[in-house]
Amino acid sequence: MDMLYRTPRQGAPAPRFTLNLLTLGLLLANTVHTAQAADTELPAVTVTGEDTSGYQVSSASVGGFDAAPLLDTPASISVISDALIKDQQARLLSEVLKNDASVGESYAPVGYYENFVVRGFSLNSASSYKINGRTITGEQNVGLENKQQVELLKGLSGLQSGVSEPGGLVNYVTKRPANVRSVTVSTDDRGSGYLATDVGGFFGSEQQFGLRANVAHEDLHSYVEHTNGQRDFASLAFDWNISPDALLQLDVEYQTKEQRSAPGYQLLGGTSLPHHASPKQLLAHQSGSKPVTNDALNLNGNFEYRFSDTWKGNLSASRSRVVIDDYSSFAWGCYGSASCAGAAVPNYFSPEGDYDIYDFRSPDDTRRNDEVQATLSGNFNTGSLGHELTVGTSAFRRVVDQREPINVMIGSANIDSEPADFPRYDGPLNDSYRRLDSRQYGLFFNDRISFNEQWQTVLGGREVRLDEETFDSQGDTTRHTQRYVFLPQAALIYKPVQNLSLYTRYSKGLSLGGEAAWFTTNAFEILAPTVSRQIEAGIKYDWQRISLAAALFQIRQAYQYSRPNEDGTFTFTQQGEQKNTGLELSANGWVSERLQISASVAAIRARVSDSGTPAYEGHQAINVPTLRASLSGDYALPWFDGLALLGGVQYSGSKYANRQGEVQTGAYAIFNVGSRYSTRIDGYDTVFRLTVDNLFDKRYWRDAGEYLGDGYLFQGAPLTARLSASINF
DSSP states (O other): OTTOOOOOOSSOOOOTHHHHHHHHHHHHHHHHHHHHHHOTTOOOOOOOOOOOOSSOOOEESTTSSSOEEGGGOOSEEEEEEHHHHHHTTOOSHHHHHTTSTTEEESSOOTTSOOOEEETTEEOOTTTSEEETTEEOOSSSOOOOTTEEEEEEEESOOHHHHSBOOSSEEEEEEEOOOOSEEEEEEEEETTOOEEEEEEEEEEESTTSOEEEEEEEEEEEEOOSSTTOOEEEEEEEEEEEEEEETTEEEEEEEEEEEEEEOOOOOBOOBTTTBOOTTOOTTOOTTOOTTOOOEEEEEEEEEEEEEEESSSSEEEEEEEEEEEEEEEEEEEEEEOOTTSGGGTTOSSOOSBOTTSEEEEEEEEEEEEEEEEEEEEEEEEEEEEETTEEEEEEEEEEEEEEEEEEEOOEEEEEEEEETTSOOOOOOOOOSOOOOEEEEEEEEEEEEEEEEEEESSSSEEEEEEEEEEEEEEEEEOTTSOEEEEEEEEEEEEEEEEEEEEETTEEEEEEEEEEEEOOOBOOTTSTTTTOBOOOEEEEEEEEEEEEEETTEEEEEEEEEEEEEEEEEEEOTTSOEEEEEEEEEEEEEEEEEEEEESSSSEEEEEEEEEEEEEEESOSOGGGSSSOOTTOOSEEEEEEEEEEOTTSTTEEEEEEEEEEOOEESSTTSOOEEOOEEEEEEEEEEEEEETTEEEEEEEEEESTTOOOOEEEOOEETTEEOBEEOOOOEEEEEEEEEO
């Protein structure tokens, strides 16, 4: 029951690690400076290039096996640049992905790791998140301090990653070594504190070695009561130009975070939204509860060798490991309320707002992903046809080690009052055991065939072998799945002019089966993988300094849900189909010399059919609005050099909060404003940023989805103001 939450120690003194981080950053800055100064007779070098600091990004690697122009990639890809991340002072992925209208939150509590729904389908923590193209464990809030951009591939990604969810794929791209020394400090209207350093440079007799270090400390003062916390982050990137043809790149990052998690609300009586709910209230608060601790380590390496001007090989490997200590006071159901006595599984709050409080304990919850991939890519001609071919192989393993969780009901409370403190569970913890061992092996190819300057086709596929076992606490195998499946992808691209492309694409995917909720008749069972299919057509146009795109898609996947039984119980099953059809529009870049925007709109129709439960059919799927939009802008004032005004809006239509389509959350629009001032202070480039999110302090339900079979409601953050200063030395 990963669904539980925790929060950090309150009133604790600021850790001494804060000063250590700053000291480390200054030492690194001095070391790099010394290394550069040691070689005083370097030849003069002329560097030319274009400004890439804006919101428009021209290429991404998430659509294939190497960085490629977005204009030539037959897929809907959103790229959020470092410039936009900095201007919005984003620290969480939710604050980054709000810029894409196809994305919503899917169980992302304050204090816990986040997950998302893309094109109406939830992502999977096991396979939907990557760093530099290698899969990481998604049960972490990845630090953004060392990220150059965040890429989102919308739709199926079977060719790129094998087993994956149909909604999409998130890829973090790390910053490479550069001559940089900067410090950023920040605070907000609740008194949070943030300090980060970014230090890098090159050294060696021929400047063949490059290093870049990012360290950060954050004291989190949450808008939810009793959920303050802290976060520490450190990363190191290393580049070695071994020869003109060989390059080695290594990345390591570590983050530890402590914060109480805030449980979500549930429907009252299963049929109505909670009344007078406050985003600041911590449900099920118990003064003795501990914060959730999340320790994450991500290792990543890539070796590239160029055999010739047209052929190169890559060997990459990664390890991602997350350990979660979860001691939560969790709000769920209403067994303790008289009005819920007749329900077999009252997984909702009572009509009067009563809910039960559970002492949940799941320490040492360990998730580990290991991956290795080798590719060979090159260009050649066969007659009049040009080929850009990539072939390769990969191996991936995911293991989950955890204890059978303790989940003991300790009392009840009401949403309109602060709960009393109840005696907590004082029994032993269960032993840790191997819960899941999943291995997949892949052989893949991707060939871009050019017929002439206007017509191209992209043909590819991945043969996947999945070997997956699940176990019970006694070590006995509960399921063993062995499956071979070929995942094809085919696309046709037409470019009538150089800066305009039209494409159509077909894809097939394989997704991991879902896990049954604890209250179902097949509790904790992980179902077999399921196949998904997608067709997509789109158009992309680069006009001057702005990129415009539109995509029309349809995705089909087997429907997985907790089926209600006649006796009031539930059984988790795969039956029927969910079909999502949608239209996406986007614009990113400079509208004029002084105004740049990042804008997107998504309209999605999500329907379930043949599920065996008629009440779940014939209406929009749960937690998927029919319309969502996002706009961010940056306008440089002509009469005040260095000052820019920032602003934006996020809009969401109403969403169903239950599978029956009986309860809807309201539509909402959230307005944000801010400013950026760039100047020089004592010869140092300095940037001040002020952002005010949810300017009118709107109350709204940001998330009305399900997690492990239960429906939860999360309110959006109230008005939040942040102020930061970044100094480049």
